[in-house]
Amino acid sequence: MTPGTAAESTAQFRPDPASPEAVLTGLDAEQREAASSLQGPLCILAGAGTGKTRAVTHRIAYGVRSGVYDPHRLLAVTFTARAAAEMRSRLNTLGAPGVQARTFHAAALRQLQYFWPVAVGGTMPEIIDHKVRLLAEAARRLRMTTDRAALRDLASEIEWAKVSTLTPEGYLEASAERAEPGGVDHRSFVKLYQAYEDLKLDRHLIDFEDVLLLTVGILEDDERVAAQVRQQYRHFVVDEYQDVSPLQQRLLDLWLGGREELCVVGDAAQTIYSFTGATPDYLLDFTRRHPEARVVKLIRDYRSTPQVVQLANVLLADRTREQPRLKEPAPWPDPLRLVSQREHGPRPSITQHEDDDAEAGWIAEQIAALQEAGTPLSEIAVLYRTNGQSQVFEQALSSAGISYQLRGSERFFSRAEVREAMAALRTSALVAESEDEVPKIIRDVLSSHGWHKEAPQSTGAVRERWESMSALVALADDLHAEREELTMRQFLTELEERSAAQHAPTVEGVTLASLHSAKGLEWDAVFLAGLNEGLMPITFAKTQAEVDEERRLFYVGITRARRHLYMTSARARHSGGRGTRSPSRFLRPLRRELGMEEPTRRIAPSGGRLSPNARPAKRAVTCASCGTVLTDGTEVKRRRCATCPPRYDEQLFEHLRQWRAEVSQQMEVPAFVVFTDATLEVIAERRPRTDEEFLRIPGVGPRKLEKHGAQVKEQLASYSSAKPRGHEAETVEEGHDRVQ
Missing domain, CATH: 1.10.150.80 (HRDC domain)
Incomplete structure (x- = not known):
């Protein structure tokens, strides 16, 4: 079952394609309830893969078509430029152009630029891209010794303080329970924070957090400006509401001005950015802040197979007090229990390997087998806890001749071949004269710049160039499938918007990414690698709240997989090293669910003899009929081979x-x-x-x-x-x- 066929009760009724009701066709019951609730405060609790973007965009389009919303007076806010660009693209397809879909920063920046001459006067300060250079100068003035890594940590701490609405004066009291940033004690950090602010003021500069702070200040201080903004925007939609910071919520409250025309969408179980100041409190307290709010829960998972969804449910349901020393009460709201709408798929896999190289080599072998069986490389991802883990997987994939892309490396639209291709598409005579469909035009133009239908056999720069141009070809195919009347002008406009938002098309190659950067994405096959204690949960997760966040991060990783899910760990870091590492504690309930026994850990000293404190190896389970040693979890549970006759009634x-x-x-x-x-x-x-x-x-x-x-x-x-x-x-x- 898919969202497009869920609403079977409406099968007999085919509304006019131009009517408002046509937008609701194909939504499931909960999505339809959310999309048709146009007035008053609305809270949509949407689990992973439940079609929240579909519900929200159809709600906006339904409101526009029915005349309840003026598209130019509705502001949809999300957290990434990519998500905002995707929302605008979907709204255009649904016949609701003109709706403003922006990030908090982008929306605030537009207002700040517009109102600065009136509210403040003079020239607006320049926005700095990075804090490190200015922080380094501030540290030198204070005669503080810091390296570049420490400066990045200090910059992150300043960002946390600002989004938490803490000035240098207020930071000290609020940071009592926080670790010392960059190895600098809290009192010294306060001095550095103030010196950084003074430098910005002297040089007429602001940072990205200042954009929000200054917009908040103008709206609070100037009623005329606030009234004009509230006149401009009558309705608000906030996506990923579990990730709002106190500063963003303060800005949202000023935009609303006491009104309740607000729709929020989120899932507390996907809160993974607390270290940046994000908090799910506003989502969890929404009905208290808005007593008249309507709450709709989306629990039908259209992304993942029942096997994947069940493991995700088990992981959240198994949450306990992780360690005796974790004493503080930590809020843990009842998670949404997802119900898969897809057909059954392959059984998820949990494996343990001798060392990191063996783990990466095994993953490369499985990826090659998946590709051989028909899974495109662009539909495969290897996810890990920290960026430093990527090197071993890069090496293994390169050795196997498998293409890959590092998420977070060079931006797609910054690549030389992509800029060259876009320039060619703008200027080519074919674009001006051809009456062919857009996909054919794109192929013709790019063919003259080295693109061929067949992929080159080599790897490296030649292959990367081909993959970049093939991504543009695939994008043209996708947009043409959505809009049959797609024109070349519309395609180029879409490219410009995606370039501005860094909303890259799919590149053919395995994605290597950290779990945090994978949020909002999905693949047919996902490998969750390096699932050892110390990495998942991470070593510095000491408090209950921090361990809970690690559990949610693992949950996000599991729910990225549509069909194939592999979870791996390694006993040792290097080949020949002592196998002292333990699999993640989060794997225990998943092993039980899959009917797998806990792996044994045999620690051998250099002499090769087992340590006296090593655990005794568990007995191998054999088939009760033929005596074969069983390794498959299902066969172990049954105590018989799949080929042996059953021994039950x-x-x-x-x-x-x-x-x-x-x-x-x-x-x-x-x-x-x-x-x-x-x-x-x-x-x-x-x-x-x-x-x-x-x-x-x-x-x-x-x-x-x-x-x-x-x-x-x-x-x-x-x-x-x-x-x-x-x-x-x-x-x-x-x-x-x-x-x-």
Whole structure:
């Protein structure tokens, strides 16, 4: 099921394509409720992959078509230029051009530039791109010794202070629980912060945070300016509302001026930027701040398979107090429990490797196999916790001859070949004279600049140039599919807008990216690599709140995958190193869900003998029929090879499957969420009678026992009473498993 076919109840009704109702066609029930709620405060709680951008853009388009919204008086705010550009593109496709979709900074900057001559007078200060140079000068004036890495940390701390609306005077008290930035104590940092501000003032400069602060100041101090802004914008939409900072919320409140024509969209479970000052508090407190607010929950996941969605749900549901020393209460709102709308896919994989090189080499092998099976490289990503982890994956992919792109490296529209191609498209005579469709024109023009239909066999710069131009060709195909009447002028306008917003088209190659930079993106296949303690969660996550954020970051990583999900870790950093690293604690509930045993850790000293404190290796599980050692998680759970005949009562198994179908329908969840087939097979084989016997079955934990245990016992009892005991399958007790 997809969003385009979800609203089956409207199948008999085909509205006029030009009517407002036509915009709502194809939305599911919750998306339709959100899109048709045009007045008053609205809070859309949208889980990963649930179509929040679709719901929001259709809401705006529906409001414009029905005359409730003036497109020029609605401001849609998001957090990245890329997301804003995508929203504008979708609104154009839906027939709602003219709507302002901008980031907080872009919207504030336009207002600041417009009102500066009237509200302040004189020439507006120049905006500095980076703080480091000015901070270095401020540090020298204070005779402070800092290196470039420390300066970056100090710049980040200034940004946090500003978005938290803290002046140098107010920073000291508010930072008592924060780590010392860049190795500088808090009192020295306050002096540096003030010196930096003084330098900016002397040189008539401002930074990006000042854009928000100055806009807030003008709106607070000048009622005429505030009234003009509120007259201009009557309705507001804020995407990714869980990421707003106190400063951004203050600006939003000034824009609203006490009005309640506000729609916010967010998911507290995807709050991963707290270190920048973002907080989910405003999302969580929305109904308290706006008692009349309507709340709509989007939980139908159209992105990922049931297997991927279930692991994401399990990860969030398993949240506990991570360590005894984490004492402070940390808010953890009930997460949205997603329900996949896609067909079943392959089983997610959790693997552990000897060292980082072995892990990266294995990932490269799997990527080659995926490509061979038909998955494009552009639909594969390797995600990791820190940027410093990328090198080993770059090396492995290069050695395997697999193209890749580093997210966050050179910007697509800054590449020489892209600038050359765009210039050629603007000036080519073909553009002016041809009546061909846009995709053919693009191919003809770029062919004269070295593009060919077939990819070059070589790697390096030649391949990168081809991939860049192929991305433009693919973009032309995509836009033409959306708008059949697409003109060359419209395509060039789209390119200019994307260039300004750095909204790059897809490049053919595996994406290497940090988990933070992957937010908002998705791929068919995702490898979550380096899942070791110290990296996930990161070493400096000490408090409960910090560990919780690491869990949410891992959740974001899982929900990037549409179909294939691989999670990997390595015992040692270097080949031949001591395998002292442990897999991430976050993998434990996922292993249990997949029916996998915890990996053993055998620490060998240089002499090769096991350390006295090493854990004893767990016994290998073998097939009860043929004796083969089992490695697949599902086979381990069943205690038999996939090719060996079942050892359970097949009629009882079908009886339990029928019961499971009824329960899953009542709970409105996929059947495997109740129990997997493998778990039902073991239940049918062992026929547990007590809670202890139930808990010894792989796939049955305390929560599932509490939720379904009594019903399963009833089903087993009713089946036994209806069938003679002589027909029961032989029960193999846990202690009789054959081991090697």
